[in-house]
Amino acid sequence: MxxxxxxxxxxxxxxxxxxxxxxxxxxxxxxxxxxxxxxxxxxxxxxxxxxxxxVPRHGARLRESGAALIDFVLSDVHGSWVHEALGGVEGAATAADHDVVLTIARRDGAWVQRVLRHRSAGAVITLVDPTTAQLEVLHAAGKPFVLMDPMSRAPGYAASVGVSNWEGGRSAAEHLLRLGHRRFAAIGGGRTHLYSQARLDGFRSGVAAVPDGTVVAVDWADWRRHDARAAAAPILARPDRPTAMFACSDLMAIGIADAARELGLRVPEDLSIVGFDDLPEAGWATPPLTTVRQPISELGAAAVRMLLQEPNGSPTARRVELATSLVIRDSTAPPA
Structure with missing residues (x-):
């Protein structure tokens, strides 16, 4: 050079x-x-x-004038998780006198160019797995960003906020062990997603804490209810079927309950189920679902505050984790 x-x-x-x-x-x-x-x-x-x-000229102008927009980048706008996250992002942005622009990250990858054209104060990115090249473009262009619970390991310059996924999975196992269960199965979300892996690893760690605890099967359902039902059916038809199952999301836990009913199994008398998220659907399920609560709205608000915390709108690269908590409802009980 x-x-x-x-x-x-x-x-x-x-x-x-x-x-x-x-x-x-x-x-x-x-x-x-x-x-x-x-x-x-x-x-x-x-x-x-x-x-x-x-420093790009628009980046200098933004720092001088104080941009009043924040990009919220996500894969789609469907589902309760997105609605709760958006509520947290919008609330924190409004408190900082900023507006929110929704940017949908489609497969063509053009969302990066749209974010750069928006001249916003920065971007909060969630439910998207950006490539290294995409993050490098944002970084080099002087566009601040924060990753909300990234799917893949973030580069060193990237700030991120998430939840204690490993501890949440372990708390689910510990609850079922206290009830007396010893034979388990689990359904993960995406095979490569960090937070899915962390939840499963935490659950396995909890089960391994007792000598007679065993995880008889693990499968993946890509976060979908019907895929979880299809994955759970052969597990629940095994001669050594589990007496309790853990799912890495509430929707997949409801899919497990669908499979159990189709096989004539009662929840929780024949099968206890624990989910993850504490979406509104968890309380509406029959029976209401025991789940690991992640503070989704608070997660979105924390991402915005991290984005805007520095005087020049450029977050200090670091990882912040919010605590999860177990919410006990009627889908878990001692084994028959």
Whole structure:
């Protein structure tokens, strides 16, 4: 890489292009979130941006004027989890005199360009698994962001807020063990999702705390009720079927209950079930569902506060975790 021509002047795209060994249009394309750039070139531009200390002009203007918009990036707007998260994001944004823009992250990956065009104070990203390249574009463009319970391990410069998923899974196991259960099964969400893995790992750890505890089966249902019902049916038809099951979401726990009823099993007399989330559906279920509560609204509010906490709107990269808690209802009881 070459040196920029004037270290005392404000850095420009031309300076970044010289350092990266590429053209100004290519640098501009990378910083706008363009996808038709090789990974090698993209990384060279990112390194040049950092070395030159380049700040996009719109980023400087935002810091001077105080942008009054926050992007809330998510995969879709359906479901109770999203509604509760949005309530927390909107409440904290309103308290800070900001408005919220919903940005749907579709498979084409164009959400990054839309976020950069919005000229917002930053983005809260949830239910999306951004690629490293997408996060690098936001970072290099000076767009602050916070990941809400990221699906994959976040890079070192990324701030994130989540819940104590491992402890939540363990508390579910400990509750069922106290009731006298010793034979369990579990249904996870996404196989690669960090929070699903953490919940299952915590549950397994709790079961392993007693000598005669055993997890007879684990399956995955991609967070869907009907997939959980399909996954639970063969588990519950086993000769050594579990007397209790744990699901990594309330909707999947309700799917387990669907499978149990189809097999003539009663909840909780023949099968105890514990979910995760404490969505409104958990209280409406028949019987009402014992679940691990995650503070979803508080999670959204914490993400906004983290995003806006620094004077220049750039969060300090770190991880904040909110506590989970067990909510006991009628879907769990001692084994028959």
């Amino acid at each position: 070459q040196e920029p021509r004037d270290r005392t002047a404000r850095r420009t795209l031309a300076d970044v292009a010289v350092l990266a060994g590429t053209s100004v249009p290519t640098v501009s394309k990378v910083l706008r979130g363009g996808t038709d750039v090789s990974l090698r070139t993209r990384r060279a531009v990112m390194a040049a941006v950092e070395e030159a200390g380049y």
